[in-house]
Amino acid sequence: MIWSKEETLPREELEKIQLERLKETVNRVYEKVPAYRKKMDEAGVKPEDIKTLKDLAKLPFVTKQDMRDNYPFGLFAVPKDKLVRIHASSGTTGKPTVVGYTQGDLETWTECVSRIACMGGASEKDVAQICFGYGMFTGALGLHYGLEKIGAAIVPSSTGNSQKQIMYMQDFETSLLVATPSYALRLAEVAREMGVEPQKDLKVKIALVGSELLTDAMREEMHKFWGKDLLITTNYGMSELMGPGVSGECLEHCGLHINEDYFIPEIIDPKTGEVLPAGEQGELVITCIKKEGLPLIRYRTKDITRLFYDKCKCGRTLCRMENLCGRSDDMLKIRGVNVFPSQIEEVILSVSELGPHYEIILEREGYLDKLTVKVELAHSTDSFSELERIKKLVQSKLKIILGLDAKVMLESPNTLQRFEGKAKRVKDLRGIK
Secondary structure (H helix, E strand, O other), X not given: OOOOHHHHOOHHHHHHHHHHHHHHHHHHHHHHOHHHHHXXXXXOOOHHHOOOHHHHHHOOOEOHHHHHHOOOOOOOOOOHHHOOEEEEOOXXXXXXXXXXXXXXXXXXXXXXXXXXXXXXXXXXXXXXXXXOOOOOOHHHHHHHHHHHHOOOEEEOOOOOOHHHHHHXXXXXXXXXXXXXXXXHHHHHHHHHHOOOOHHHHOOOOEEEEOOOOOOHHHHHHHHHHHOOOXXXXXXXXXXXXXXXXXXXXXXXXXXXXXXXXXXEEEEEOOOOXXXXXXXXXXXXXXXXXXXXXXXXXXXXXXXXXXXXXXXXOOOOOOOEEXXXXXXXXXXXXXXXXXXXXXXXXXXXXXXXXXXXXXXXXXXXXXXXXXXXXXXXXXXXXXXXXXXXXXXXXXHHHHHHHHXXXXXXXXXXXXXXXXXXXXXXXXXXXXXXX
């Protein structure tokens, strides 16, 4: 189902809307936000210089550090008494990034999430169980109101107490699950521990997953637990931009449609900042062109992807971003080699004897980086020769994919840490003595 007509506009009409909203936004932030005005003046650009969409490249980038430097409300374009909602990141590495919404922003947010929910297969007939944490995190409330608007019945179960989550799924006949991919796997695991077979005893038909990277291998792993008929679609967003609702995957599974009448995407070279042509891989940059409270311009997401502008088979004309391959700030530099955790996950999930739970540990011995991958076995075995075979197979695959030698440690089933929110797979101990 297509939620709104804007999703199918001809490119020229869409770009006309984008340019009009871009000009208005640039004028407003230059007038209302001293920090923006300072950055634009330093870059030698004025609002009247923005005459075409290509002129967007003249504007300076905004980063998460800018938000922290202007904590809490220094980048806001409205006074605090115009805000009706405030969210913030966890702030585990310093000051949190604070985001705020006017009433108009909440309506925009709900519209965008309703679109991506419909893209992902949701409808008014669904009972949607939201297993994101409610609170300062934007994911739960964003999906809540978007799904509610299309008519779905919401079960706001949040995270934790996984056995009760399964009880709700049984009793309420949950048909749509909202969770991270890793927590969706954990719920299936808990269900089986309770004697409940997810594929037969539950009625979950759709999984709208987000907040973590969904690799093809992880999608297949979810199908193993929940059944091959489970419709799995991913969506993308971040609290700085709005929350979930920036883009979503349709049933064609050929990328995530960006709500371009609300967000203008660019792909840049993460080192030089140069704008790259369509189809080339680089860092995603997003400009918010309809937000009132916090209209970020050219925000560097650090996410690595590429953009495609051909019309999708689903009928939408909105451009598509390729499913993320990782983040530039998640990229690990190991002995001079660039490594994304998703590459290691792909290897692990390609080995049938292994489960989906793993941990990446980085240490330094002398001047040399040491990579260790801990991974659970799918089933216990006491055969030393079998364990050695599996270990050598994983080491060989990692060597081929990464070009690096890695130590592989096989753990018993159900021993590594489980995550209810975003999974934390990497322990980088190289700077710890």
